[in-house]
Amino acid sequence: MNKKVYKIFEYAYLVMFVLSVVAVVTSWNSDRDRAYLFLFFSVVSIFMYFFKRNFRKKLEKRQQDN
Secondary structure (H helix, E strand, O other), X not given: OHHHHHHHHHHHHHHHHHHHHHHHXXXXXXXXXHHHHHHHHHHHXXXXXXXXXXHHHHHHHHHHHO
């Protein structure tokens, strides 16, 4: 069950990344401050995706070793 939950959160961070990038592209010319805010969200979400992925893989490896 835990592996499924971790994977769901990983994909949720990817979805947040894609939505943030779309928001950046659509609001870049009209509202630059909003675009920068969503650019920050996209950077954080892609960082969290790789962080959570690395954490899940370490956890799976630790469970296999036991």
